[in-house]
Amino acid sequence: MSTTDAKEQWAAWREQRTRTVSAPYGPLALTGTYWLADAPDGRIPGVPGRWTEDPGTGDAVLLTALAEDGLTVNGEPFEGWIRLGPDASAGAVWVAHGERRLLVLRREGQWAVRVFDPQSAARQAFAGIDAFDYDERWVLSGTFRPYAGGRTVVPVENADGRERGLSLAGELALGSGEHTLQVGAEEDGSLWAVFADGTSGTSSYRFRFLRPPAPDPDGTVTVDFNRAHLPxxxxxEHFICPFPPPGNTLPFAVPAGERCAHSG
Structure with missing residues (x-):
């Protein structure tokens, strides 16, 4: 692929990132993450209804609401009770209160409700994502080496101050192999890394995400830091992003990829 084609594809990726982030129910719309463990009575501040973990199985959230609560499920007025699974699961339903969407989250056995509001202050103030200029020198060759014992889980601090397990599948050697990143693997085989570098906290956000494609059968993979993106x-602030695991802070600056979000 020529540099011109690669730069055009990167520009298209940048435009798609902006559309995704600024979508009505995208990351900028999140106004709260409420853990049910912190609400033993099932009442969430500013959110109608009663939200509790299913006491029988623990594998769902029970939502109980009155008609006057004004909730809808899949666009229809709701009253009574309903079992809700994680919103990423098959058959998930949409619970809403006016324009706000109320999504159920499960993390490490704990349940939470997330509130997305398209009128959030962050979404209204958003003015774009700043990024370093495209630089073909930051398109590197890499080699993925899966762990001999399969996946492993390491404890890492998260953005909310809590420590949680991060699932890792192997090591990604960059270029000649002098530097490596510990990476996870998605169901489609693509890789996922949380990393920091010499720009973190200065000319870019304190850490970033990187999603290389699935490696070839021999483990080779292209690592394009121009597509490093903000978590x-x-x-x-209501997201609980994991910080970089041990060894994933590169000892040099990576002036490529997204830097920070702009507010108007």
Missing amino acids: PCAFA
Whole structure:
């Protein structure tokens, strides 16, 4: 691929990132993450209804509401009770209160409700994502080496101050192999890394995400730092993004990829 084609594809990726982040229910719209463990009575501040973990199985959230609560489920007025699974699961339903969407989250056995509001202050103030200029020198060759024992989980601090397990699948060697990143693997085989570098906290956000494609059968993969992107917590403080695991702070600056979000 020529540099011109690669730069045009990167520009298209940048435009798509802006559309995704600024969508009505994108990251900028998150106004709260409420853990049910912190609400033993099932009442969430500013959110109608009663939200509790299913006491029988623990594998769902029970939502109980009155007609006057003004909730809708899949666009229809709701009253009574309903079992809700994580919103990323198959068959998930949409619970809303006016324009706000109320999504159920499960993380490490704990349940939470997230509130997305398209009228959030962050979304209204958003003025774009700043990024370093495209630089083909930051398109590197890499080699993925899966862990011999399969996936491993390491404890890392999260943006909300809590420590949680981060699932890692192997090591990604950059270029000649002098530097490596510990990476996770998605169901489609693509990789995922949380990393920091010499720009973190100065000319870019304190850490960033990187999603290389699935490696070839021999482990080779292209690592394009021009597509390093901001984590969701760079747009709304209510996300619980993981910090870089041990060894994922590169000892040099990576002036490529997204830097920070702009507000108007």
